[in-house]
Amino acid sequence: MIIRYRDLWKAFDHPILAGVDFGVNEGEMFGVFGPSGTGKSVLLKTTIGLIDLDRGDVEVDGESVYGGGPRALQRIRYKVGYVFQNSALFDSLNVYENVEMGMA
Numbered sequence: 001m002i003i004r005y006r007d008l009w010k011a012f013d014h015p016i017l018a019g020v021d022f023g024v025n026e027g028e029m030f031g032v033f034g035p036s037g038t039g040k041s042v043l044l045k046t047t048i049g050l051i052d053l054d055r056g057d058v059e060v061d062g063e064s065v066y067g068g069g070p071r072a073l074q075r076i077r078y079k080v081g082y083v084f085q086n087s088a089l090f091d092s093l094n095v096y097e098n099v100e101m102g103m104a
């Protein structure tokens with residue numbers, strides 16, 4: 001599996017992630033759907049260690065996001081593309097131009 005979410009737990013003022021556990025295979029397209037405020041963005045942010053988890057770990061390409069130390073986390077962040085929800089695509093540009101802009 002290219003990404004493996006293992007038993008993720010996170011509460012802010014109330015529980016958000018409660019034992020989330022699944023993996024995504026290389027080449028697989030995987031969508032997460034659900035009502036607003038249910039933890040989709042919190043989950044995705046754990047992929048590159050942007051959330052301090054209460055429990056659990058994520059592995060990307062065999063490396064631990066939360067247990068591998070800063071060098072491993074840096075390697076993972078070089079490999080993973082992440083678009084924040086509030087900085088979405090420019091609708092005046094096509095897909096190629098949006099991607100190109102991110103690489104500039």
Ligand SMILES: Nc1ncnc2c1ncn2[C@@H]1O[C@H](COP(=O)(O)OP(=O)(O)OP(=O)(O)O)[C@@H](O)[C@H]1O
Nearest residue numbers: 012013016034035036037038039040041042043085
């Ligand atoms: N850094 C944070 N500090 C405190 N609470 C947070 C933080 N980040 C997220 N939350 C809370 O966690 C919950 C889940 O938020 P999240 O942004 O993951 O929802 P979402 O499923 O992505 O919603 P949407 O569909 O609107 O994007 C919400 O109650 C949100 O207020």
Ligand SMILES: [Mg+2]
Nearest residue numbers: 040041042085
């Ligand atoms: Mg979101």
